[in-house]
Amino acid sequence: MRSGNEPATARSPLRMRLVLGVWGLLWAAGGTVAFALVGRTGWAVACGVLFLVVVVDVVMVVRHIRQGPHYQPGRDVPPYEPDRE
Template sequence: MRSGNEPVTARSPLRLRLGLGVWGLLWALGGTVAFALVGRADWAIACGALLLVVAADVAVVLRRMRQGAHYQPGPDVPPYESCRTGRRRGGRDAP
C-alpha cells in the first residue's frame, strides 16, 4: 500500500537482517557450548532457547528472500487518499 511519501528507491533490509541473524546464531551457539562446558546448565538452556529463536528468524528471512520482489505500484499510480483529508470522524465533511 502506498502512502505517497515513501522514497522511490526504497530497499528491503533483508540482507542486513540475515547478516545480523547469522551473527546472532554464531554467538548463541558459542554461548550454549561454552556454558555447557563450564557446567552452567541454566545459562546453556537460555542460550539454546535464544539460538532457536534466532534460527527461526533466519529461516523467515531466507523464505522472504526466496519469494523475491512483490508487486509494488509504479510512480504512475497515485497514492491512496489519506483518511485525514477533509473528513471528520463519522464520515461527515469538515466545515
C-alpha cells in the first residue's frame, strides 16, 4: 500500500551505488583499453563514453556521501506509514 509520502521517507543505498559504480568503472576502462588494442574504435569510443558517465555518477555519489546524513529514519521506522485499519 502506498501512503503518498514516499519521497519524504525514501532511503538511498549510496554505498551500494558506489561499489557498483567502481565495478562499472573497472569494466568500462578495461573494455576501452581492450577494444582499442584490437582496433575496434567504435566499441572503444562507446566504452569510453560509458566510462565518463560512470565517473560522473561516482563523483555525485561520493559528493552525496560526504554531505553527511540528512534526515534518515532509523531501521525501526518503516519506509511507509502503516495502514491504520
